Amino acid sequence: MGIINSDGKVDTIGTGTQPQFAYELCEGACFQVISLDFTLDPTQAILEDTIIWEFQTGLPKISMENSPSICFPIITTLEIVTLHRFVTNFPSGQPSFKSWYTETFYLIVEKCPPEAFFIQDKEIVCQNNFVQFSDSSFRHPDEWEWKFEGGKPSFWSGRNPPCIEYNIPGIYQVSLSVKNDQGIDTLIKYNTIEVFKAPIKQDGIETHFVGMYGRDTLINSCVKGDIYKWKPSEGLSCDDCEQPILRFGAIKQYLCIVSVENGVCSDSCIVNIRTEMELPKIFFPNVISPNYDGINDIFEGSWSNAEIQELHIYDRWGGVKYSSNSNFTWDATYKGQEVDNGVYVYYVVYKNNFTGSKEVKSGSVTVAK
Missing domain, CATH: 2.60.40.1220 (Immunoglobulin-like)
Known part of the structure; x- marks a missing residue:
């Protein structure tokens, strides 16, 4: 039997009736196991294609694949793996017959130091927005310490932090250290968050206008940026400026989409219009x-x-x-x-x-x- 390790190499596990051949691995580890060639006299027996794996605590417990992927979620001092191969036998001077050829292997599943890992819901964010980070560490850590460069809060103790706010454009790293009674591990993701400049909401800007049909007034976007686009353009002196002149008419509402030069971040502003009619x-x-x-x-x-x-x-x-x-x-x-x-x-x-x-x-x- 062989186990394909993280380097892609095959670790050979010997067979025998005693557990002194046990192969040590970490709790929660998943491996692909392979069947190595049985030592059979080809004049006496031939291996068939049928194969059955049995795992005491591994998941799945039974597999008929040649090279199944197996996870070992439980600590155990002795994990017994049984491999059955169907064989056609050719005994000397006797008719051939089929039988099962069985080998037994031993594993020890033990608790190991944790391995830090985390995921995030986005890597690019506009300033004054949030990113959610979630712990996905392996091997049962008991303690978590987060560091968020450029974020608010910048430190957090616990498995899953709250949403982290980023207010200043830039590129930032995030680190996670995890610990259990077997050891500690730290993962640093460099340049994992890029924060872009975003349009800024302007307080105190009037967004409701009332006027007589055909009269003019100046309106203003309640969001400030670099690029402006008013929709619809009807009734406006310009549709790509911050402060167009409005002629009161049939349009009841305008939408101004504002972006910055990088083109990544945008915001919008709604201006409501009420036109009063003077009868002819x-x-x-x-x-x-x-x-x-x-x-x-x-x-x-x-x-x-x-x-x-x-x-x-x-x-x-x-x-x-x-x-x-x-x-x-x-x-x-x-x-x-x-x-x-x-x-x-x-x-x-x-x-x-x-x-x-x-x-x-x-x-x-x-x-x-």
């Missing part, structure tokens, strides 16, 4: 007196929060007296002739500047010379 105000007179005295001679209006697009004027029988999509005043004439006194109906087509929709206003105007 459109006024046209209901009486005009085109007598050329300079007072109320023409039909003209005033408006706000709207864009006039068309003006149409009809007489009482529906006849068109005026129509234009560019000039929105009427001098009470039709084809160069003054119209008669009376009541006329007007229709104004306009765009609502808040909703963007096309709307209509109608009314009447009296011509009284």
Whole structure:
């Protein structure tokens, strides 16, 4: 029987009926065992492929693989390993027959000094963030001492420390020393944590804005860094600056993603917008007196929060007296002739500047010379 050690070499274990041939190994150790050639006279017997391993306390306890991996989790003064090989025998002058050929080996599983080992949930972290470390040491340590270069806390006694915070960019090492009554072992992982510069939250930055539709105001990212990206870009004077000018409109919320030059760390800021609407105000007179005295001679209006697009004027029988999509005043004439006194109906087509929709206003105007 052979055991493949940590160097990849095979340690040969002798066979016999006495435990003086015992091979010593550490509690918790796992090895691959192999079957070495049996000493058989090939004229008398041939080994078949069938093989059975039996382990007293090893795991698994039984294996039919040629070279199984076995772990020995329990301390024992004598671990008995039995190897059975199926053999075809050729006795002289007699018919051949099959039988089991068995060898016995002895091991001693003892307590050994611990072997330090640990795992961590990340190796790259942005400043002001945390890393979780977990002990994975072998051979039953009883005491643990951690050292975290650049971390908070920087020292910890116990198996599993709390999350370690890293605030300053840099590259740091972590060490773990473990101990039991058989000895001590220390593992140092150099350059195991790299901390990158990260964007910084800015306190006191306004993130809620209220304004009238179409008005402008300056907004600011609540996170400071090197690279800015606002989403969406609609309504902003720039989408890659820290302080864009906002024009109040339909957008209710902006997201600003901020990163630093290394491109590893980023953060974000949300700015909420509430736009208040001023309804369109459109006024046209209901009486005009085109007598050329300079007072109320023409039909003209005033408006706000709207864009006039068309003006149409009809007489009482529906006849068109005026129509234009560019000039929105009427001098009470039709084809160069003054119209008669009376009541006329007007229709104004306009765009609502808040909703963007096309709307209509109608009314009447009296011509009284």
